[in-house]
Amino acid sequence: MATDVQVPALGESITEGTLAQWLKKPGEAVKADEPIASLETDKVSVEVPSPVAGVLTEQLVEEGDNVAVGAVIARIDESATAAAGAPAPAKAAADASTNPAGAGENPAPRGSEHAPEPDSGPGETSSADDDHVTTLSPAVRRAVLEYHVDPTKIRGTGKDGRLTKDDVIAAAETQKSGTPAKAGAEAEAKLPSPAEQQPSAPAARPSPGDRKEERVKMSRLRQTIAKRLKDAQNTAAMLTTFNDVDMTAVIEARARYKDLFEKKHGIRLGFMGFFVKACALAAKDVPSVNASLDGDEIVYHDYLDVSVAVSAPKGLVVPVIRNADSMSFAEIEKTIAAYGKKAKEGILTVDEMQGGTFTISNGGVFGSLLSTPIINPPQSAVLGMHRIEERPVVKDGAIVARPMMYLALSYDHRIIDGKEAVTFLVRVKEAIEDPTRILIDL
Numbered sequence: 001m002a003t004d005v006q007v008p009a010l011g012e013s014i015t016e017g018t019l020a021q022w023l024k025k026p027g028e029a030v031k032a033d034e035p036i037a038s039l040e041t042d043k044v045s046v047e048v049p050s051p052v053a054g055v056l057t058e059q060l061v062e063e064g065d066n067v068a069v070g071a072v073i074a075r076i077d078e079s080a081t082a083a084a085g086a087p088a089p090a091k092a093a094a095d096a097s098t099n100p101a102g103a104g105e106n107p108a109p110r111g112s113e114h115a116p117e118p119d120s121g122p123g124e125t126s127s128a129d130d131d132h133v134t135t136l137s138p139a140v141r142r143a144v145l146e147y148h149v150d151p152t153k154i155r156g157t158g159k160d161g162r163l164t165k166d167d168v169i170a171a172a173e174t175q176k177s178g179t180p181a182k183a184g185a186e187a188e189a190k191l192p193s194p195a196e197q198q199p200s201a202p203a204a205r206p207s208p209g210d211r212k213e214e215r216v217k218m219s220r221l222r223q224t225i226a227k228r229l230k231d232a233q234n235t236a237a238m239l240t241t242f243n244d245v246d247m248t249a250v251i252e253a254r255a256r257y258k259d260l261f262e263k264k265h266g267i268r269l270g271f272m273g274f275f276v277k278a279c280a281l282a283a284k285d286v287p288s289v290n291a292s293l294d295g296d297e298i299v300y301h302d303y304l305d306v307s308v309a310v311s312a313p314k315g316l317v318v319p320v321i322r323n324a325d326s327m328s329f330a331e332i333e334k335t336i337a338a339y340g341k342k343a344k345e346g347i348l349t350v351d352e353m354q355g356g357t358f359t360i361s362n363g364g365v366f367g368s369l370l371s372t373p374i375i376n377p378p379q380s381a382v383l384g385m386h387r388i389e390e391r392p393v394v395k396d397g398a399i400v401a402r403p404m405m406y407l408a409l410s411y412d413h414r415i416i417d418g419k420e421a422v423t424f425l426v427r428v429k430e431a432i433e434d435p436t437r438i439l440i441d442l
Contacts, residue, residue: 003052005074007067010041014350016068017041018220021141024056036074039067040220045346054078140165142313147172158345165313165344225316232375237413240372241421245429247388247403250274253435265330271385272308272336273329275360275428277438279383280304280325282427283358288416289409289424290357292378298415307356307376308336311366312343318376319348320356364388364405373410380415383428384408 010017017039024036035047036056050056054076061073136144136151143165144151154171156163218226232238254269261269283290283304291300304325307318319339321332342348359376364387373384384407391404407428411421431437 001078002057002075003054003078004072005036005048005050005076007039007069007071007073008046008048010039010046010069010350014041014069016066017046019061019063019065019067019073020045020219021063022059023047024050026056026059028056030054030056030076041350045221047347048073050076052076052078136163140168143168147175149175228377229374232377235377236375236380238375238410239413239418239421240408240410241418241425242370242409243407243422243425243429244404245407245432246393247271247405247432249433249435251388251403261330265334267330267333267337269329270333270336272360272362273332274432274435274438275383275385276306276321276324276327276332277329278428278431279306279358279360281431281438281441282424283325285427286416286420286424288420289381289411291380291415292357293380293412293415294378301357303357305355305357307353307359307379308339309359309361310340310343312348313346317343317348317353318356318359319343319352320354322355359383360385370406370408372408375410375412381409381411381421381424384410 007017018041019037020040021038022036023038024030024034030036030050030053032051032053033049036050037048039046039048056074057077058075059073060075061067061071067073140151140163147168149168149171151163151168154163154167155161157167158164250271254271258269261267287300288298290304291298293299303323306321306324308321309316309318319342321327321335321339324332327335339348339352342352356376357379359373359379359382361373361382362385363371363373364385368386369389370386371384373382375382386406386408388403388405390401392399393402393404394400395402407425409421409425
């Protein structure tokens with residue numbers, strides 16, 4: 001009996017996606033809930049699971065096709081479950097008649113019927129523990145190509161032994177540290193003789209003027225990012241105000257309590273927790289920074305849902321820390337860490353990236369000194385953090401070196417006046433330079 005595989009619900013207001021990649025081929029066995037395809041929407045990549053266990057018999061759409069929610073994209077034959085991966089009875093009988101037991105040919109080694117086809121790319125790899133083919137996710141496949149590692153020699157730490165991007169990066173770092181002695185000996189043993197090394201004709205060398213170009217179609221996510229950012233520039237009356245902040249107090253607090261904090265909560269104490277709490281405090285004094293524009297009405301929120309910009313394999317994504325104003329430092333840090341891991345693996349859901357009221361973007365982790373971040377509509381403001389570096393500043397009449405960071409607040413001037421934007425940024429600066437203000441709500 002064949003079961004249809006339909007495009008699942010992709011989130012509020014999302015009616016279609018693009019079939020980015022087939023993770024299973026026709027004739028391959030699949031387990032219930034095992035991903036068989038990867039869909040790309042305007043916001044995230046979504047894996048389509050198999051509703052039943054069986055064999056994938058048909059692929060009804062091609063990679064790159066747009067598919068609507070509820071559309072049938074494949075069929076699974078449940079009755080073929082037991083025969084999955086085994087030779088057909090007719091074929092087995094034919095093989096037995098042409099090559100009876102005791103014939104001169106050696107039998108194929110066990111498990112050879114599960115070996116991948118010769119043209120299998122980095123999207124497939126055989127597990128070291130069982131005789132089946134494991135399919136790589138799009139994020140892991142890109143990492144394999146980028147770091148030039150063999151996925152068949154990496155033990156996965158993900159669910160059901162699947163490879164993760166971190167597994168690939170760790171293998172690449174191990175590979176950089178040196179080639180094992182045995183591999184080196186085998187490579188040396190396989191070196192051709194001097195006569196074999198002599199080419200029959202000189203190899204053609206590219207001329208110094210040779211140049212190459214590559215055209216790659218923009219992903220659906222990248223197209224959406226481009227459209228939304230351009231719409232923000234065209235619609236909002238966007239301005240940016242700047243300030244700098246002395247990070248001495250925060251750095252000292254982290255150094256003093258980081259070990260105790262990690263021991264108690266199981267997560268490292270980072271800078272983002274301080275800035276989220278500082279913004280929550282400042283938003284109470286300047287509520288317009290946490291507001292949004294809906295037609296000719298301004299919507300004020302008595303909660304702070306912070307969108308945290310995170311770098312993902314396919315572009316920037318902004319998962320939301322909900323009710324950040326009422327969360328503890330540990331809750332904030334745990335939420336950010338979980339979102340960062342999901343972003344790397346490409347498994348953030350649409351719901352996790354909708355509904356933010358304010359955005360914080362940390363370009364400092366990439367080395368940015370100063371920037372003018374773009375508002376994430378319908379929000380009215382975004383705070384940009386930057387790298388920390390020692391600079392000379394005047395304290396009590398003396399020039400001293402201090403770890404300083406530039407802060408940038410881009411805001412929609414239709415809602416927020418310049419005085420309000422500057423006041424908000426000053427409140428953040430005061431809270432960071434004196435974290436006690438956060439504790440006593442000052």
